[in-house]
Amino acid sequence: MNATTAASVAGSRQNSWRAVAAASIGNALEWFDLVVYGFFAVIISRLFFPAGNETVSLLLTLGTFGVSFFMRPLGAIVIGAYSDRAGRKAALTLSILLMMSGTLIIAILPTYQSIGVAAPLILVLARLMQGFSAGGEFGSATAFLAEHVPGRRGFYASWQMASQGLTTLLAAGFGALLTGQLSPEQMASWGWRVPFFFGLLIGPVAFYIRTRLDETPEFLAAETTQTPLRDTFATQKLRLVIAMGVVILGTVSAYLMLFMPTYGVRQLGLAPSVAFAAIAVTGLIQMVFSPVAGHWSDLHGRTRIMLSAAVLLLVLVYPAFAYLIAHPSFGTLIVWQIVFGFLVSGYFGATPGLLSEIFPVQTRTTGMSLAYNVAVTIFGGFGPFIIAWLISATGSKAAPSFYVMFAALLSIAALLGARRKLGFR
Template identity: 70%
Template sequence: MNDISAALPIDRPVTASSWRIIASASIGNALEWFDLVAYGFFAITISRLFFPAGSASVSLMLTLGTFGVSFFMRPLGAVVLGVYADKAGRKAALTLSILLMMTGTLLIAVMPTYTSIGLVAPVGMVLARMIQGFSAGGEFGSATAFLAEYAPTRRGFFASWQAASQGLTTLIAAGFGSILSSTLSDAQMQSWGWRIPFLFGLLIGPVAYYIRTQIDETPEFTATERAERPLTDTLANQKERLLLAMSVVVLGTVSSYLILFMPTYAVKQLGIPSSSAFSAIVVTGVVQMIGAPLAGHWSDLHGRTRIMLGAAVLFLLLAWPAFAYLAAHPTFGAMIGIQLFIGVIMIAYFGPLPALLSELFPTQTRTTGMSIAYNLSVTVFGGFSPFIITWLISASGSTLAPSFYIMVAAAASIVALLRVRAIGLR
């Protein structure tokens, strides 16, 4: 497949201007991920306030189901905002997506609970999550295309800041979870404490919007002739690459959302205190924030698929032993060790992933292709990960069920990566 970007000498050193470009593209992804992480971390509290049921398990399942339902909007957002980005530009799509994300976050932050407004509360929560899902559907593709096109010969490093920003927000959200769960009483947490992270998230939005209105369009997109029908071109001419991109994303999204689910897993299945569970997550956030740019840089030097294949094989071989050890030793130290294990291997896989996805599609349809592939995979395999894992634990009666899910995801992505190498991408 011809890719005009390969002929464009647009490589740039990492200067102060480069950091502004990285910040402008990554900050929206940071806000998106922060809200997702906060919702997942406070799932138990939210389940009591918005989805009361006769059984605590049913209440939690409803909450996690709502977490997953919002992901049904991602493919729609991917199509609408992805096509918009390929026709109007990356900057225009990035600005629109941040406005939508702020709207969803505001609704969650101020939504009255079930005891105050009855069924309107869970319906409102679902609506807010759906708005966020629509926004997130276009955010990843637009931001990744923007970063990848800014410096084509350093795609790995620049695009990896998508993953690094997730690490930063995981770290911040986990900090909120740890501090709030250890300093507030259960009554205070349910009354107002759970809203604090979402109110904090609202502070990021205006900053992100301002920064994005001040950036220039990517030189690569400006130099490329627009596709009149990017969606039709993608679906008609790039079917295999769409399928490969979706399959490669599987392990990245499953491992990411497994980390998101770990505090709930630690509390409900292992009996680890909430404050300890959130503290362990901090380890993963630090690893992701520091490790993603390193993994992206190494992929520029040594190839994306080589690094990602190594990480996928490690997940396949070591996931079950890791969870077996944690189940046998449900302590804070073991939790830290497992989070470190998941974080290092996950970031070795996820760091080069955005750049690899950008290289699977030509400039004219890059955002459309990436957005559709990424969000379909995230919707099916990522958004419902907490729900699926909870169901697997219940159905199998085994606390090792999360390892089964990640092993299947690893096997699927290994097959896809081998095919990606076969068609000539490194």
């Protein structure tokens, strides 16, 4: 290798890691703001939805969590199509500005006691804004990562999921620290706002980095289309359906983890700080293991890795819940989170690489954004609400496992479809 070639390879690697840093920091911020709301659902329910009944109040809060997901398909359409026309960089910059705006509103919003019914209405508006932003973030960030080094698409795209693991780790860390150090009165007064202000501090840094990125080589080399949405629906319906099915298990599992602090407190009687500490372990595993799963998918095939993880989740999730319920301790919860964390990371770590290959570059962000966000809206956004309702309706604390098994069956069918209809391995 001569000096010119070596310099070119070094420059390409440097640009690739700059892309990873830029997409991951911004993506972590996007998901941090969403996850924090779910983690502090119990406190937010009392401050903004004082229904007089704790269960009704919590269901209203979790319903509001899900309502924001109605905006995600719209965000996927608008920002996804914008990304396929104007470029990945432009879409990433727009999405982070929108997320910061929604976070600012929540951070400074007076409670129901101060301004009455206007408080929950404004909270819903902020959540809708965040949902619209997140709708365009996944497809844009994943395409941006996957298109820098097509030969290692699985590894680089997996940093999308690693950054979500960082999000879980940060949010759980805040939850454990705040609930462990502050009194319930302090948490209700101002403590729950601290993570949202932290997100606002990161925002300008992520925005600065994203505005100074280069566009992806694959996008620049491709012939763009001015009608990516129409092209996607006209010629790629089967790919959309398969991609949506692939996402279902990942999103249900991710939002189950988001619900676990509430589950640990309300169903297992654990201290909030203990529940947050346990879920931080899952975030750490996802952050570290997702790139490993992405790398393995480059070597051994995406669907092979994902099918293995999906079958294990299908088989193990009910026994794991049953054991956790029978032995509700910090140690048991940690073991549960470790096992679950590795399986979910194995599945989700290979998912972005597969999704990015299902769609051609001209419609990649539109297709991925639509498939991901429709699946997330239907199966993930209302996941915590559905889980809480299932527990109430069945009287079984193991009810969350039924939802995961249902999702696993759907995603296994989609993965088999990707192998047989689209030729993926």
